[in-house]
Amino acid sequence: MIGGGIIGLAIAWRLARAGLSVAVLEKDRVGRQASWAAAGVLAAGSWQRRDPLVGFQRKSLRMYPLFCAELAEVSGIDPEYVNCGSVELLCDEQKFRMAQAEVDAAQAFLDAKGEPVLRLLSPREVAEIEPGLTGEILGAKFCTFNSQVRNPRLLRALAAAAEKAGARLMEGCAATALRRTGDRVTGAAGTDGDWGAPYTILCAGAWSSRLDESLGKRMRVYPVRGQIALVQAVPGLLRHIVKHRKSYLVPRRDGLVVAGSTEEHDSGFDSAVTAEGLGRILAMTQRMAPPLAGARFVQGWAGLRPATPDRRPCIGPVPGFEGLLVATGHFRTGLGLAPLTAEVIADLVLRGRTDHEVATFRADRMPADAETQ
Helix, strand or coil: CECCCHHHHHHHHHHHHCCCCCEEEECCCCCCCHHHHCCCEECCCCCCCCCHHHHHHHHHHHCHHHHHHHHHHHHCCCCCCECCCEEEEECCHHHHHHHHHHHHHHHHCECCCCCECEEEECHHHHHHHCCCCCCCCCEEEEECCCEECCHHHHHHHHHHHHHHCCCEEEECCCEEEEEEECCEEEEEEECCEEEECCCEEECCHHHHHHCCHHHHHHCCCEEEEEEEEEEECCCCCCCCEEEECCEEEEECCCCEEEEECCCECCCCCCCCCCHHHHHHHHHHHHHHCHHHHHCEEEEEEEEEEEECCCCCCEEEECCCCECEEEEECCHHHHHHHHHHHHHHHHHHHHCCCCCCCCHHHCCCCCCCCCCCC
16 A cells, blocks of 8 residues: 555555555655644535535545544544534625525435534624624524544554554655556555555555656646644634635634645645745634634644545546556545545455445546646
C-alpha cells in the first residue's frame, strides 16, 4: 500500500483485520499530510443534491459513530467524534432564499430523533444556541446531521489499530515507482527496496499522479493548499460547527477552535503558511464570532488537499493496470469518506467486487489535461 493518510490507514486496518499481510509505504510519518492538516468537519453537503458523490458521502458519515467506537476500543485512543451539528450563517437575501429551498428539500431526511436534519433559524434562535456569533445575519441553517472528529487523535488511533492487527507501517519509505510486468502491477519500488504484492493500493493523496507517468496520463490528481489557524478560547464559547461560505469554526472540547480555511489551486506542492492566508482566516473568525477576537493564537498550518478536475475521488481499479487499486483525490472530504472508501477497497481485494456503486469514481474517467475548476 502506498500512502499512510486517513484513507491508507483505514484500508490497512480493514485488510489486516481480515488476516492479510499489509505493508504501508509512507514517505513521511503516517497521517501527517492532508489528513492531519484538516479541521475534522464531517458534513453532508447540500440536501438538495442527489448525485452519487453526496450519497456515498452520507453513507460513509453514517458509519462514523461505530467506526470511532471500534477504534477507541481497539487502540485505547478516543478520536473524539461529536455529533455537534452545524450553524451556517446567512448574511444576504439570496442566500436566505436558497436556504429555505434547501430546508424544504431536506424534509425527507430525518435525524435520530425523527426530526428533519435541517431547519432555518431566526437571528433570535441563533443567539439562543450560539450567543457568541455575530448579530449581522438574516438567519442560519441548523443541521443536526453534521459532526466533527479530532483528526490527529483519529489518525493515531487508526495507526495503532492497524499495527495491532498486524499491518507494517513503513515510515520514511517513499514509493518511487510502480513495479510492472506487462499490464500487471506487481508491487512498488521504494527507497528501502522493492516490494512485491498481488494487490498494490495507491492512496498517496496529492502525489498519486506523480508515481507513474502512464498512470498520470489517465488519472489527474493535483494539490490544493488549505491553510488553517488554531486559537484558544474559553471551553464552551462555541458548541457547534459554525460556517459562512467556505469559512468555518470547529470548537473542540478543551476550548481550542480550529478556523479555516483557504483554497489555493495555484500553490503546487508548496505547503507554506502565509501571512495573507492566516490574516484572511483570522479576520473572518472575528467577524463570525466577535468574542474570538480576544482568543490566544496558538498556531497555523497548511495541508495539500488531493483534488481532481470534477471534484470526485478516484476509487477502484484502473484499466491497463491489473493488480492496482486506487483510493485518492478525495479533496475536502477525505475524512468523511474514509470508512466507506476502506470498505469498498477491502471488498475489491477480498471478494473481487463491491456492492457499493462506485462507477462514477473511475480513475480514468477524464484525461490528464482536463481543466481544473
